[in-house]
Amino acid sequence: MPRALFGAVVGGAFGFGLVVALRAISGLEIFQTEQTGYPHLIVPAITAPFGFLIGLGAFTYWFSWAAGSPTVPDDHSDHGAHSWRDYFKFNTDHKVIGIQYMVTTLFFYLCGGLIAMLMRAELAQPGTQIIDPGVFNGLFSTHAALMLFVFIIPVFAGIANYVLPLMIGAPDMAFPRLNALSFWMLPIAGLLFIASFVVPGGAFDAGWTGYAPLSTGAPLGQSFFNLGVQFAGASSIATALNFLVTIITMRAPGMSFWRMPLLVWANFSTSLLVVSATPFIAGAQFMVLFDRALHTNFFDHLAGGDVVSYQHIFWFYSHPAVYIMVLPGFGIISEVISSHARKPIFGYRLMALALLGIVVLGFTVWAHHMFVAGMFSWLRVPVMVTTVLIAVPTGIKVFSWLATLFKGVIHLKSTAMLFALGFIVTFVIGGISGVMLGMVPIDIHTSDTYFVVAHFHMVLFGGSVFTVFAGLYHWFPKFTGRMYDEKLGRVHFWLTFAGMLGTFMPMHWLGMTGMPRRVADYAAEFAGWNLVVTISAFVLGVAQLIFIYNMAVSWKWGPRAGANPWRARTIEWLVSSPPPIFNFDEIPRVVGGPYEFGVPGARHAILAGEQEVTEVRESEPAVARE
Amino acid sequence: MPRATIIRLAAAILVLTVVTSLAMVQVDWHGTAASEEAAPIDTLLEIVIVLSSLVFAIVMVMLGYSLWRWRAQPGDESDGEPIHGNTRLEILWTAIPTVIVLFLAAWSWFVIRDIEAREPEFMIVNVTGQQFAWKFQYPQQRGEAFEVPAAFESTELRVPTGVQIEFKLHSLDVLHSFWVPEWRIKKDAVPGITTRAVVTPNREGRYALVCAELCGLGHSTMRAPVFADSPEEWARWVAEQTGTKPRGGSAAGGS
Numbered sequence: 014m015p016r017a018l019f020g021a022v023v024g025g026a027f028g029f030g031l032v033v034a035l036r037a038i039s040g041l042e043i044f045q046t047e048q049t050g051y052p053h054l055i056v057p058a059i060t061a062p063f064g065f066l067i068g069l070g071a072f073t074y075w076f077s078w079a080a081g082s083p084t085v086p087d088d089h090s091d092h093g094a095h096s097w098r099d100y101f102k103f104n105t106d107h108k109v110i111g112i113q114y115m116v117t118t119l120f121f122y123l124c125g126g127l128i129a130m131l132m133r134a135e136l137a138q139p140g141t142q143i144i145d146p147g148v149f150n151g152l153f154s155t156h157a158a159l160m161l162f163v164f165i166i167p168v169f170a171g172i173a174n175y176v177l178p179l180m181i182g183a184p185d186m187a188f189p190r191l192n193a194l195s196f197w198m199l200p201i202a203g204l205l206f207i208a209s210f211v212v213p214g215g216a217f218d219a220g221w222t223g224y225a226p227l228s229t230g231a232p233l234g235q236s237f238f239n240l241g242v243q244f245a246g247a248s249s250i251a252t253a254l255n256f257l258v259t260i261i262t263m264r265a266p267g268m269s270f271w272r273m274p275l276l277v278w279a280n281f282s283t284s285l286l287v288v289s290a291t292p293f294i295a296g297a298q299f300m301v302l303f304d305r306a307l308h309t310n311f312f313d314h315l316a317g318g319d320v321v322s323y324q325h326i327f328w329f330y331s332h333p334a335v336y337i338m339v340l341p342g343f344g345i346i347s348e349v350i351s352s353h354a355r356k357p358i359f360g361y362r363l364m365a366l367a368l369l370g371i372v373v374l375g376f377t378v379w380a381h382h383m384f385v386a387g388m389f390s391w392l393r394v395p396v397m398v399t400t401v402l403i404a405v406p407t408g409i410k411v412f413s414w415l416a417t418l419f420k421g422v423i424h425l426k427s428t429a430m431l432f433a434l435g436f437i438v439t440f441v442i443g444g445i446s447g448v449m450l451g452m453v454p455i456d457i458h459t460s461d462t463y464f465v466v467a468h469f470h471m472v473l474f475g476g477s478v479f480t481v482f483a484g485l486y487h488w489f490p491k492f493t494g495r496m497y498d499e500k501l502g503r504v505h506f507w508l509t510f511a512g513m514l515g516t517f518m519p520m521h522w523l524g525m526t527g528m529p530r531r532v533a534d535y536a537a538e539f540a541g542w543n544l545v546v547t548i549s550a551f552v553l554g555v556a557q558l559i560f561i562y563n564m565a566v567s568w569k570w571g572p573r574a575g576a577n578p579w580r581a582r583t584i585e586w587l588v589s590s591p592p593p594i595f596n597f598d599e600i601p602r603v604v605g606g607p608y609e610f611g612v613p614g615a616r617h618a619i620l621a622g623e624q625e626v627t628e629v630r631e632s633e634p635a636v637a638r639e
Numbered sequence: 640m641p642r643a644t645i646i647r648l649a650a651a652i653l654v655l656t657v658v659t660s661l662a663m664v665q666v667d668w669h670g671t672a673a674s675e676e677a678a679p680i681d682t683l684l685e686i687v688i689v690l691s692s693l694v695f696a697i698v699m700v701m702l703g704y705s706l707w708r709w710r711a712q713p714g715d716e717s718d719g720e721p722i723h724g725n726t727r728l729e730i731l732w733t734a735i736p737t738v739i740v741l742f743l744a745a746w747s748w749f750v751i752r753d754i755e756a757r758e759p760e761f762m763i764v765n766v767t768g769q770q771f772a773w774k775f776q777y778p779q780q781r782g783e784a785f786e787v788p789a790a791f792e793s794t795e796l797r798v799p800t801g802v803q804i805e806f807k808l809h810s811l812d813v814l815h816s817f818w819v820p821e822w823r824i825k826k827d828a829v830p831g832i833t834t835r836a837v838v839t840p841n842r843e844g845r846y847a848l849v850c851a852e853l854c855g856l857g858h859s860t861m862r863a864p865v866f867a868d869s870p871e872e873w874a875r876w877v878a879e880q881t882g883t884k885p886r887g888g889s890a891a892g893g894s
Contacts, residue, residue, distance in 0.1 A: 146856055146857070150855070150856065150858070218855075219853065224814055224853070226812070226813050226814070226830060227813040227814065227854060227855060230813070314830050314831025314832075320814070320832070321829060321832075356721070356722065357721055357722065359722060360723075360724040360725075361723065363724070363733075385816065385826050386827050386829070387826065387828075387829045387832060387834035390755075393751070394751070398741070398744050401741070401743055401744045402737070402740060404736060404740050405733060405736050405737050405740065409732060409733055412732045415698065415701045415702060416722075418705035418706070419722070420720040421705070422711045422715055423705065423706060423711055424711045425710055425711070434702070437698065438698075438699070438702070441695060441698050442695070445691040445694065445695065448691070449687055449691070452683065452744070454679065454680045454683055454747055454750040454751055454754060454823075455684055455687070455747075457680070457823065457824060457825050458680060458820070458823040458824075458825060460851070461851040462851065522666075522668070525669055526669070527670060527849065529818070529849050529851045529859075530851075531853040531859075532859035533859045534860065535859070536847070609721065610718040611718035611719055611720055611721035
């Protein structure tokens with residue numbers, strides 16, 4: 014780490030020096046401080062992160078190989094973490110990387126959440142109290158960028174990084190070095206977003222959507238957004254490649270695709286979305302950065318550019334992005350509900366196909382974010398049709414989870430299960446408002462209002478974040494070898510559930526009756542419900558501190574947990590908690606489906622050294638299908 | 640599942656649907672309706688509210704029932720019944736939602752055609768958004784029910800009721816969005832192109848034009864007053880603005 018920080022300084026100095034030298038040689042003004050310029054700050058913002066990564070050792074093996082030096086294959090001796098210092102290194106163990114991701118993303122969650130508390134404090138009453146409008150615009154922009162790019166998308170990568178290789182019986186991910194590099198690009202992205210607060214002109218303030226031409230003409234902070242997105246995007250794409258190759262090639266013998274747990278299916282589907290869609294946002298942000306710093310004219314209508322095209326390119330990624338933000342969560346919910354209700358997932362095959370259906374349909378709906386944008390009006394109708402159709406595979410999943418509870422043995426004391434059940438309620442509400450927004454005549458009125466804010470928070474918080482909590486509580490014993498405090502967990506759940514409903518339900522009403530979004534102030538008629546929202550948001554915020562306390566204290570001092578406290582069936586539960594450094598002494602053999610609860614004698618996987626049991630033939634299940 | 644239970648669950652779903660629908664439909668979600676376009680949009684919303692209540696009721700009743708009926712007793716370490724699926728049920732819950740959402744899409748399509756249908760006669764108002772104010776320009780034009788004898792500009796938007804108005808939207812700098820909540824119509828103003836929104840106001844009153852696309856520092860305060868007047872009042876206002884006599888009315892007197 015010290016070498017990495019030194020590398021960052023050297024890299025930054027190199028970039029700065031490069032710009033200064035080139036500009037001096039060319040006879041240009043050395044420190045160009047046009048609003049959209051500052052090349053002497055933008056170039057270091059690119060070279061310092063690379064210096065950091067080089068100093069960290071991220072590229073050492075590849076540099077040696079490229080230079081033709083003899084390369085020593087990684088002996089993975091750095092696997093495992095023995096002290097907190099190990100988490101600040103370039104470590105290729107997927108379990109260490111998983112923890113690094115989870116802790117880093119939760120840190121950014123708290124940053125984004127703090128920003129939200131500031132916003133709600135200002136919005137408690139009409140008029141300007143503590144945050145003036147310029148700062149406010151920066152706050153909601155950074156809130157969203159942090160939450161989306163460096164919390165919700167990568168936290169799922171973190172959970173899956175830890176769990177997935179174990180779940181498929183693999184010793185690690187297919188590309189451990191790439192995995193570590195993916196992780197380290199993430200704090201860089203978050204720091205670039207946060208750094209925008211201290212550069213001339215302040216934080217980027219054109220929203221996380223960064224529409225041109227507001228973004229192309231904005232101060233320097235916007236360029237930091239453009240760059241941060243590149244690092245977050247590169248991290249995401251590399252991880253997705255890693256997951257795809259790992260899932261396709263490294264499943265344990267006997268694990269056909271139709272015997273994969275749904276978490277694996279979910280990450281497989283998500284990774285397909287990530288690799289194909291993310292390049293589009295990289296492109297859109299590069300185009301804005303180039304318009305700003307290099308005077309290209311992609312979005313400058315006076316020079317022949319096309320303003321609306323930004324939105325097409327941006328949303329072509331950002332709509333699939335929202336499925337990237339929720340599909341892994343669907344996988345988590347399947348794992349949690351089946352284990353904590355002691356039942357096979359109802360309709361497993363259709364559940365897997367529904368994930369793929371969402372992937373395909375997800376690419377056809379982007380223009381529903383643009384129904385009032387002034388694009389060609391004929392496009393609205395086919396996009397409306399595909400948009401409402403996405404409710405079908407999503408509905409299939411909700412109904413299947415409900416059916417999985419049917420005739421189960423439902424453990425309501427488990428916090429993971431509570432979040433999974435709460436998720437069903439809040440996600441259905443969010444899904445319903447989504448269908449409403451998909452209907453053009455309703456969207457014409459509600460677009461860019463608090464109704465939209467309500468919808469996406471219901472599906473992102475009540476949806477994705479609840480699944481994150483469900484997953485973290487469910488696998489906490491596996492990660493740490495200790496149990497968390499279940500009572501505190503329940504308090505966290507109920508306060509979060511109530512706080513969440515109190516914060517976001519009134520927003521449906523506010524939007525419908527005329528309150529636009531992204532406003533630092535509003536008409537007096539909206540004051541009452543805004544106060545209710547703010548108070549609920551404060552409750553919601555405080556509840557998250559209970560979670561952090563529980564996680565931190567239990568990790569250090571919680572009672573020891575066994576290998577399988579939930580008596581679940583997937584492979585990660587067959588090894589110790591935490592798992593051995595190299596996962597398995599010998600790769601396990603998969604002999605049945607992952608959710609055969611209630612089937613006497615059924616096994617999903619056998620570890621080496623166990624007695625062979627009669628393989629349960631799936632064509633003759635112990636209990637006939639209803 | 641015993642027949643009696645199915646009937647009880649279905650009844651619970653029906654009751655919850657009806658109660659939720661009634662409660663939600665009573666709520667005045669949109670506020671005042673001040674345009675011809677508002678009615679079909681508001682009706683569509685009511686329809687989707689009813690269907691959503693049904694879906695929500697199904698989810699909540701089945702969830703609640705399962706949690707109550709099959710809640711684990713303390714110390715119960717057993718597994719549930721190994722039900723893997725039910726093909727007929729899965730087909731049903733794929734097909735029925737498909738029908739429901741396509742029905743909503745179809746109804747929406749009819750509403751779009753309805754609210755965007757052009758009258759043979761309509762009035763044009765040019766709206767220009769600029770950080771952070773709106774300007775309105777009325778080109779010289781004449782129709783059966785309205786007349787603008789000479790072009791003029793205004794910083795407030797005043798329109799006659801009963802006339803279809805085509806707003807041609809322009810922006811001089813960044814994206815803005817033209818939205819009068821009581822009219823239910825919104826369209827972005829895009830620099831470099833002219834976008835259009837069509838409204839037929841049908842209720843006199845004072846409203847607010849709200850900017851609905853983040854446009855910078857002054858976005859939250861980018862508003863303009865909107866007045867829907869009776870055609871006679873509006874004609875008097877136009878006369879004042881253009882320094883001419885109102886058509887068909889007395890020259891004296893203001894609005």
